[in-house]
Amino acid sequence: MDQKRELSSIDLGALVTELNRYAGAKVDKAYLYDDDLLRLKLRDFDRGRVELMIEVGDVKRAHVADPEHVADAPGRPPNFAKMLRNRLSGADFAGVEQYEFDRILTFEFEREDENTTLVAELFGQGNVAALDETGEVVGSLSTVRLKSRTVAPGAQYEYPASRLNPLDVSLGGFKRHMRESDSDVVRTLATQLNLGGLYAEEVCTRAGVEKTLPVDEATDDQLRALHEALSRIGERLRSGDIDPRVYEEALDGDGEEDGNGDAGSDTDRDPRVVDVTPFPLSEHEGLPSVGFDSFNAAVDEYFYRLEHEDTDAGEAPADASASRPDFEEEIAKQERIIEQQRGAIEGFDEQAAQERERAELLYAEYDLVDEVLSTVRDARANDVPWDEIADTLAAGAERGIPAAEAVVDVDGSDGTVTVELGDDGTRVEIDTGAGVEVNADRLYQEAKRIEDKKAGAEQAIESTRAELEAVKERKAEWAAQQAAADDDQSDSEEDDDEEEHEIDWLSRSSIPIRRPEDWYERFRWFHTASGYLVIGGRNADQNEELVKKYMGKHDRFFHTQAHGGPVTLLKAAGPSESADPVDFSEQTLREAAQFAVSYSSDWKDGRGAGDAYMVEPDQVSKTPESGEYIEKGSFVIRGDRTYFEDVPCRVAVGVQCEPVTRAIGGPPSAIVDRAAASVTLEPGMYAQNDAAMMVYRELKSRFADQSFVRKVASADQLQEFLPPGGSDIVD
Known part of the structure; x- marks a missing residue:
């Protein structure tokens, strides 16, 4: 049987309750993979790392994933991911709802400065849209412009037309919808009652009604049985009475379905997954299944296995051309988006012009419009019903009264009338509770609002052009990387000895960019020569955050004797990772101490060396002695300390080329061997920005590919690794 690739409305209904936990x-x-898989990395106080996955391509899903199932972060984030990072970083996940019975999930995020709504459309072509607090689209993966709805930056988000919820419909409503069909029972349930094929068949099976029975031959008792089966499914979802299952299907040795369902043969391959459901289905009674504690866990496991089964089935040799990213398709896609955005801008121009034309027509036909408004206002003042007003105007039109002839519609629910003005009969809707001037001003304001949307669309087209250039740049980088790999392969084949070939990064004409995105990069940081992470605060707020949020029980806390040093942590493990006690080497400890000293006031004051101390995490407290006060970013240290005296104030700043490409900085013993090129500094006379420019020029001069240094280690990026105060380059 075909493997499930999209979650159903019933599946989403079962997931929403669990996601709200x-x-x-x-x-x-936020990360974006392949333009259709959105990953939001969150932190939960109780659960630690939370990975929310939303995919809207050929596979359509939304669930929290096991971190072990999450792929490494992609390279340079596209504009949509950048926009989400700006709006969502630090925001609280407030909850998620399913829109009616549709395959649409609405995620709410709250932040002090602005709230954001993410709408995931898990149907059709699929889409994700980010909305501001007014419901206006800030950005979306795809631009949609249909007669029925629009999803585009600057426009109010419009949900699709409402769909009947078959799980809530009354018996009378259910019978009425069924009786209106000229098809059979299962097709009517699947399409007109929006159940989809599988659950339509399941309802028929549970009700004991033949699937192919024509609706016009179904008895009232049979329709009642179908409705009761539907109601039981709805009640089970609402009560949270679920028993999640991942269904499997055995394959024979040739990869074909085993018609006997025998998974025990030695020649059989591992079974493949075919479906995931919130409760067991009678339609899958003959299939083996695996139970799960939560539907979210079942969905995660199902799509993880599905992805790997697809990968295994379509695996190509390492040198196959199929492994090449489809840059041409991505370039064509961005060009199509630009063309759509140009069309939208032209549409905004036309709409704004039409609104202004309507406003000018109101002034051009001022007396006539004023007569219409006065007639309606006088009638309403005398409590004349809207229907009678419409009849009176219609009668006046028959008698040839110009003001009455101009009226083509009366809408009492909104208190408006529509008039035809000008030689071409342009229709203008006017508010009968306002005068001609106010109605004209409203139209002028609408024209201005549309022009503002045009400005937003022009910004969007510039962003898309930037993304197009980024794709072209990635294509060039990929080609350079492949060429470099081919060169390396040729060198390897010609190299008769078995020693590992060391790449000469400095002489390479092109170096591929492999940017990491690690959680600690907003702090001061480096990796010791033995590989342990050391992080330090840049200010009092970060000092507080490091101790309260990131200090583990097996870490080490470092600080300088001099006032004004950063909190420095030698990490035994990353956040949310289990850690065992670590016996750090003396070199590792001294590197952490040198880091603490070099980024303290010792450097700023021009000292060549300073003292630091180390304590266990449980010796660090925010509770002062009675009568004392502790400043923000400061802490009370109790108990014995381990001292490191006369630690040199020195840092090395360089460029790392493998396994990732980035600027790095820290104690020279930890940096020099890890960097392809580095510069060592000590306290001196050059201001921080001047020293950063000197280092940048020196590093740039060492690489044949000077554009590489500009991309990964600009002067601004290098300055992040320089201590505050003056510096000199050490010869």
Whole structure:
């Protein structure tokens, strides 16, 4: 049987309750894979790392994933991901709802400065739209412009037309919808009652009604049985009475379905997944299944296995051309988006012109319009019903009264009338509760609002052009990387000895960019020569955050004897990772101490060396002695300390080329061997920005590919690794 690739409305209904259990988790970062898979990395106080996955391509899903199932972060984030990072970083996940019975999930995120709504459309072509607090689209993966709805930056988000919810419909309503069909029972349930094929068949099976029975031959008792089966499914979802299952299907040795369902043969391959459901289905009674504690866990496991089964089935040799990213398709896609955006801008121009024309027609036909408004206002003042007003105007039109002839519609619910003005009969809707001037001004304001939307669309087209250039740049980088790989392969084949070939990065004409995105990069940081992470605060707020949020029980806390040093943590493990006690080497400890000293006031004051101390995490407290006060970013240290005296104030700043490409900085013993090129500094006379420019020029001069240094280690990026105060380059 075909493998499930999209979650159904019933599946989403079961997922929403479980996803809301993560309310309160805080967003760290957003990632976008292949233009259709959105990953939001969150942190939950109780659960630690939370990975929310939303995919809207050929596979359509939304669930929290096991971190082990999450792929490494992609390279340079596209504009949509950048926009989400700006709006969602630090925001709290407030909850999620399913829109009616549609395959649409609405995620709410709250932040002090602005709230954001993410709408995931898990149907059709699929889409994700970010909305501001007014419901206006800030950005979307795809631009949609249909007669029925628009999803585009600057426009109010419009949901699709409402769909009948078959799980809530009354018996009378159910019978009426069924009786209106000229098809059979299962097709009517699947399409007109929006159940989809599988659950339509399931309802028929549970009700004991033949699937192919024509609706016009179904008895009232049979329709009642179908409605009761539907109601039981709805009640089960609402009560949370679920028993999630991942269904499997055995394959024979040739990869074909085993018609006997025998998974025990030695020649059989591992079974493949075919479906995931919130409760067991009678339609899958003959299939083996695996139970799960939560439907979210079942969905995660199902799509993880589905992805790997697809990968295994379509695996190509390492040198196959199929492994090449389809840059041409991505370029064509961005060009199509630009063309759509140009069309939208032209549409905004036309709409704004039409609104202004309507406003000018009101003034051009001022007396006539004023007569219409006065007639309606006088009638309403005498409590004349809207229907009678419409009849009176119609009678006046028959008698040839110009003001009455101009009226083509009366809408009492909105208190408006529509008039035809000008030689071409342009229709203008006017508010009968306002004068001609106010109605004209409203139209002018609408024209201005449309022009503002045009400005937003022009910004969007510039962003898309930037993304197009980024794709072209990635294509060039990929080609350079492949050429470099081919060169390396040729060198390897010609190299008769078995020693590992060391790449000469400095002489390479082109170096591929492989940017990391690590959680600690907003702090001061480096990796020791033995590989342990050391992080330090840049200010009092970060000092507080490091101790309260990131200090583990097996870490080490470092600080300088001099006032004004950063909190420095030697990490035994990353956040949310289990850690065992670590016996750090003396070199590792001294590197952490040198880091603490070099980024303290010792450097700023021009000292060549300073003292630091180390304590265990449980010796660090925010509770002062009675009568004392502790400044923000400061802490009380109790108990014995381990001292490191006369630690040199020195840092090395360089460029790392493998396994990732980025600027790095820290104690020279930890940096020099890790960097392809580096510069060592000590306290001196050059201001921080001047020293950063000197280092940048020196590093740039060492690489044949000077554009590489500009991309990964600009002067601004290098300055992040320089201590505050003056510096000199050490010869």
